[in-house]
Amino acid sequence: MTTAVETGLWQLDATRSTVAISHVTMWGMVTVKGTFTGVSGEGEVRPDGTVRGAVTLDAASLDTKHTKRDEHLRSADFFDVEHHPTLVFAVRDAVFRQNDVVEVKGQLTVRGVSRPQTVTVKVTESSPDAITLTTEFTVDRDQFGLDWNRLGMMRGLTTVTSTLGFTRR
Incomplete structure (x- = not known):
């Protein structure tokens, strides 16, 4: 499939979208996995080919299937949802490559800290009225102030x- 993404305004369909994280913990013996159930976003493909948009995650919606851990992740030790209720990836530029690959440059904001983030995205479905994008990338949580690490249990990238x-739209 060679994709020609239609210009115009696009709205994230939360029922067709998932954002998940995984992080190795317990000195490399356990992988904690979770899914954000509160996901929203929008985007625009302009006639000149430029792209802008944002994907927003409700930080309190992270579900790891472990209530006590989820409460800790919402606390000031991690996401501090009381003061920073959302995580945002704001798209600044996108370059369409061969084989339905898009290099997306943006800014990731977590816990009030913003850092540049580039991700490689695959267009897996495309029609005049719908598009599906998939990606996998890593984030160094320490760069965003999520540096709680009792007894050195949590190392590496998320x-x-x-x-x-x-x-x-």
Whole structure:
């Protein structure tokens, strides 16, 4: 499939979208996985080919299937949802490559800290009124002030995996 994404405004369809994280913990013996159930977003493909948009995650919606851990992740030790209720990836530029691959440059904001983030996205479905994008990338949580690490249990990078379905507005 060689994709020609239609110009115009696009709205994230939360029912067709997932954003999940995984992080190795307990000195490399356990992988904690979770899914954000609160996902929203929008985008625009302009006639000149430029792209802008944002995907927003409700930080309190992270579900790891472990209530006590989820409460800790919402606390000031991690996401501090009381003061920083959302995580946002704001798209600044997108370059369409061969084989339905898009290099997306943006800014990731977590816990009030913003950092540049580039991700490689695959267009897995495309029609005039719908598009589905998938990606997997890593984030160094320490760069965003999520540096709680009792007894050195949590090291390394967090992997973010997403499937984002957009529909034309």
